[in-house]
Amino acid sequence: MPEKIDYDSKIPNNVSLADDRRLQRALEGWQPKFMNWWAEMGPTLETHGVYLRTAVSVGRDGWAHFDHVNVPDYRWGIFLAERDPDRTIAFGEHKGEPAWQQVPGEYRADLQRLIVIQGDTEPASVEQQKLLGLSAPSLYDLRNLFQVNVEEGRHLWAMVYLLHAYFGREGREEAEGLLHRNSGSPDTPRILGAFNEETADWLAFYMFTYFTDRDGKYQLGTLKESAFDPLSRTCEFMLKEEAHHMFVGTTGVDRVVQRSAELIREHDTMDIAAHGGIPLDLIQKYINFHYTVSLDLFGSETSTNAANYYTAGLKGRWMEPRRKDDHQLTDDSAELRRPREDGTWETDELQKILLLNLDLRGEYIADCQTGVKRWNRILEDAGISFRLALPHPGFNRQVGINSGHHITPDGTIVDEQTWQDGQKHWLPSSEDFAFVRSLMHPVYERGKIASWVAPPRQGINGKPFDYEYVYL
Numbered sequence: 001m002p003e004k005i006d007y008d009s010k011i012p013n014n015v016s017l018a019d020d021r022r023l024q025r026a027l028e029g030w031q032p033k034f035m036n037w038w039a040e041m042g043p044t045l046e047t048h049g050v051y052l053r054t055a056v057s058v059g060r061d062g063w064a065h066f067d068h069v070n071v072p073d074y075r076w077g078i079f080l081a082e083r084d085p086d087r088t089i090a091f092g093e094h095k096g097e098p099a100w101q102q103v104p105g106e107y108r109a110d111l112q113r114l115i116v117i118q119g120d121t122e123p124a125s126v127e128q129q130k131l132l133g134l135s136a137p138s139l140y141d142l143r144n145l146f147q148v149n150v151e152e153g154r155h156l157w158a159m160v161y162l163l164h165a166y167f168g169r170e171g172r173e174e175a176e177g178l179l180h181r182n183s184g185s186p187d188t189p190r191i192l193g194a195f196n197e198e199t200a201d202w203l204a205f206y207m208f209t210y211f212t213d214r215d216g217k218y219q220l221g222t223l224k225e226s227a228f229d230p231l232s233r234t235c236e237f238m239l240k241e242e243a244h245h246m247f248v249g250t251t252g253v254d255r256v257v258q259r260s261a262e263l264i265r266e267h268d269t270m271d272i273a274a275h276g277g278i279p280l281d282l283i284q285k286y287i288n289f290h291y292t293v294s295l296d297l298f299g300s301e302t303s304t305n306a307a308n309y310y311t312a313g314l315k316g317r318w319m320e321p322r323r324k325d326d327h328q329l330t331d332d333s334a335e336l337r338r339p340r341e342d343g344t345w346e347t348d349e350l351q352k353i354l355l356l357n358l359d360l361r362g363e364y365i366a367d368c369q370t371g372v373k374r375w376n377r378i379l380e381d382a383g384i385s386f387r388l389a390l391p392h393p394g395f396n397r398q399v400g401i402n403s404g405h406h407i408t409p410d411g412t413i414v415d416e417q418t419w420q421d422g423q424k425h426w427l428p429s430s431e432d433f434a435f436v437r438s439l440m441h442p443v444y445e446r447g448k449i450a451s452w453v454a455p456p457r458q459g460i461n462g463k464p465f466d467y468e469y470v471y472l
Contacts, residue, residue, distance in 0.1 A: 004057050005079055012077030014058060015161070026164050027078075030175055034156070037179045038072065042126055043149055045133030047071060049471040050146045051460060055079055058237055066461045068471065074150045078161040081236035089227040090320050091327035092313040099229040103166050107312055111228055112167050114314060116174050117191055118219065119159030120181060122152045124195035125208070127183035132205055135440035137450035140459060141202065143469035144248045148209065151241040158234045166230065193398060194293045201436045202453070203256060203278060207290035210249030210371055215297045217242050218318055218364045225316025250371050251456060256283060257375045258454040261382035270386070273435060276451045280379070280386045282436070285428045287388060288409060291368065292396040298361040300400045301336055306356040317356065318363045329353040339394060339405045343413040365393065396427065444472055 005014045010028060017024050049068035056065045058079050087099040103111055126149050136142035156178060163171035181188045184196045194215075199208050220242060224235040256278055263277035264270055273279055299306070309315040310329070317323060325332060332352035337345050352359075368390055376387050391409035394402035406419035409426055423429075428436075439452045447466030449455050459465045 005055060005077065007056075007075055007077075009077075012075045013079070013161075015078055015080055015165075017078065020165075023165055026172060027161065030160060030164070030172075033176070033179055034076075034153075034160075035072070037123065038126075038153065041123070041130060041182065042153075043071065043129070043133050043146065044131050045136075045142075045472075047133075047146070047470050047472055051143050051463070051467070051469045052147055052150060053461070058082060071146055071150065074153075076150070076154050076157050078157055079154075079237050080230065080233040083229065083233060087229060087232075089313045090225060091316050092227070092311045093328070094227055094313045095327055097227075099232065100227050101229055103228060107228075107314060108167070110309065110312065110314055111226075111231070112163070112171065112174065114223065114309070115159050115162050115167075115231065116178070118223065119156060119163070119174075119178050120191045121195055121216065122155040122159065123178060124181075124183045124190040124192075125199075125212070126152050127190075128195065128197070128199040128208070129205060132199065132202065135202065135442050136444070137202055137440075137453050138443050138448065138455070138465075139446060139467075139469045140449075140456055140465055141252075141453075142444070143460065145205070146470070148245050148248060151245070155238050155241070158238055162230060162234060192297055194297055197293060200433065201440050202252070203283070203286055203436055204290070206249050206252030206256065207286050208249070209245045210253055211287075211290040211294040211368065212297070213242060213245040213249060214367060215294045215364060217246065218360055218367075219297075221318045222315045222360060225320040227313030250374065252453075253283075253371065253375060254378065255454040255456065256452065257378045257388075259452060261379055261384055262454070264384055265382060276439060278436065278439070278452055280384075280388070282428070282432055284388055285426065285432060287372075288391045288396065289427050291390055295361060295364075295393055296397060296399040298364065299357045301338075301358045301361075302350065302354045302401075303357050304354065307351075307353045310353060310356055318360055334358070336401075338401045339407065339413050345411075345413075361393070365390065391426070444470075 005012055009017060011017060011031065048070065050071055051066060052069045052074065054065045054075060058081050089095055089097050089099055129145065129149060132145055133142055136145065160175045160178065163175045181190050183190050184198065189196045194212055199205055217239065220235045220239050224232050224239065226232045260272060260277045260280055260283065263272040263275050267275050271279065320327065329352045333349050334352045334355045336348045336350055336355060336358060338348060340346050372388055372390055379386055392407060392411035394405065394407035394411060395409050397403045406414050406416060408414055408422060441450060443450045446468055455465050459467055460469065
């Protein structure tokens with residue numbers, strides 16, 4: 001299969017689409033519906049060219065091409081990582097067998113469901129971020145927003161290709177459904193809760209790209225291990241793009257913390273709201289909210305579904321080949337901490353295969369911690385004693401064993417009244433959201449930036465911060 005991407009086709013691809021006329025016609029029939037969805041649900045702000053990167057090949061050096069592109073003319077397409085003809089299945093009951101090039105009948109429904117759920121998250125985040133361009137803090141940030149949006153659009157194409165190519169009429173119907181559901185819609189909401197939340201301000205956008213896109217990284221990492229090779233190769237390529245989204249989140253929060261620290265020092269007070277900055281305790285509340293909503297995306301701690309997917313070879317663990325066990329997990333056990341009605345915690349020992357969601361969540365939590373360390377280093381370097389932290393994984397949960405309990409950020413199980421009294425200290429209130437929104441004045445002048453966020457250390461692709469990243 002050619003590694004080069006064919007940009008002369010109506011739908012850019014490296015899957016030899018021209019050789020499959022039926023599939024090509026089906027996808028060309030879906031394309032105008034995608035464009036209608038983009039026009040209606042994509043970014044509100046009109047632009048005349050955004051400095052975007054476009055993949056030119058799927059190898060390591062495939063990110064070479066940067067240019068100003070009119071966003072609706074972006075060349076969305078279908079790109080799979082190169083095929084390894086010797087690839088074998090790394091886990092489950094089919095371990096050691098050749099990877100599947102077609103969908104086995106007995107796993108058809110489960111694979112389709114996994115692809116639809118992944119596919120549904122991609123357009124959802126574009127819908128959530130629809131209005132953000134109207135309040136961008138700089139042209140640099142505006143450009144990053146559009147880059148994230150067009151890549152989420154391409155990730156939707158990635159899943160739609162699989163549905164069209166391998167799942168027949170049902171797959172085509174599911175591909176239509178991905179455009180009919182809308183984030184936050186009362187009648188046809190997106191499948192997962194976090195993707196129906198509003199992303200109403202740029203601090204929320206940085207948190208979303210840090211925490212929720214990081215969940216995406218881990219979900220894609222498990223699907224990259226799939227025995228179904230086209231899904232594996234699709235996810236491998238998507239992970240390259242996902243890295244940029246998390247970079248936007250990590251450095252975005254960096255820059256907010258940096259600016260808040262500068263204002264604290266300049267005015268010698270932690271109460272910097274009056275000086276147009278975001279107080280550190282409010283940043284902590286945003287962390288608490290976005291982190292816990294993202295933890296819900298991992299599902300219930302114990303899951304027979306996840307166990308079945310693993311045994312079947314549909315969905316592996318993060319970095320499956322590096323794990324030092326038998327990759328079947330039938331005899332291994334692991335511990336689960338659960339809250340009790342009397343306000344204490346107990347530890348259960350369960351089969352490891354039933355705790356795969358917990359295993360993945362553990363990898364995610366360790367990764368999230370690295371960002372918190374970065375942000376605290378900024379505060380330390382500024383001589384500020386305040387420290388940010390991830391709350392206890394039982395805090396503010398709607399899914400799993402903690403969802404029926406009131407658990408504080410430090411992991412104490414409390415009663416309803418204590419929870420109600422504490423919420424305003426732990427989670428953003430309507431007043432907090434209103435305050436952050438009040439800071440969101442657009443700055444579209446080259447080289448200028450909003451007063452609540454620091455400029456980036458470097459621009460995009462070697463360009464300076466004051467480059468004209470977006471033509472308005």
